Amino acid sequence: VWKGEHIGRFSAPAGSPYRIDPEDRNRLGHERHGAQERLGWRLIAGTSDPRRMIATLIPAHSLCFNSLNLLTGPPTRADRCFLLAVLNSFCYEYLIRLQAKNNNINLFLVSLTPLP
Numbered sequence: 001v002w003k004g005e006h007i008g009r010f011s012a013p014a015g016s017p018y019r020i021d022p023e024d025r026n027r028l029g030h031e032r033h034g035a036q037e038r039l040g041w042r043l044i045a046g047t048s049d050p051r052r053m054i055a056t057l058i059p060a061h062s063l064c065f066n067s068l069n070l071l072t073g074p075p076t077r078a079d080r081c082f083l084l085a086v087l088n089s090f091c092y093e094y095l096i097r098l099q100a101k102n103n104n105i106n107l108f109l110v111s112l113t114p115l116p
Contacts, residue, residue: 036060039071039080041087041110045103052105053096055087069107086115 041055044067057080064070074080086092095113096105 036072037077037080039074039084039087040064040068041105043067043069043104043106045105049103051088051093052100052103053087053093055084057081057084069105069110083115 037060038058039055040058041053045052045054058064058068058070071083074083092113096109099109099112
């Protein structure tokens with residue numbers, strides 16, 4: 001299980017400190033949503049963080065708390081890596097800072113900003 005505080009830009013630790021039993025994981029719909037790695041970003045950036053958009057690839061077969069927003073759209077790893085590079089770029093950071101009035105980076109803000 002992943003939380004927003006576990007991830008950094010382009011990086012996620014090898015393991016999460018939180019674990020769920022396999023039976024509970026299947027009951028939560030894990031098989032439906034966690035079959036491939038997904039693109040995730042922190043919902044709330046820390047006040048001392050120099051960047052607001054902090055995105056990474058979340059490993060396959062993992063669940064996330066509500067402190068991470070997830071995109072499952074890009075079908076190939078190359079497309080996910082390209083989108084990850086765009087989300088972590090200075091240009092996209094500038095666009096997010098124009099829209100955001102605080103440190104919350106929700107899906108609404110991402111949908112307002114242009115993506116290739």
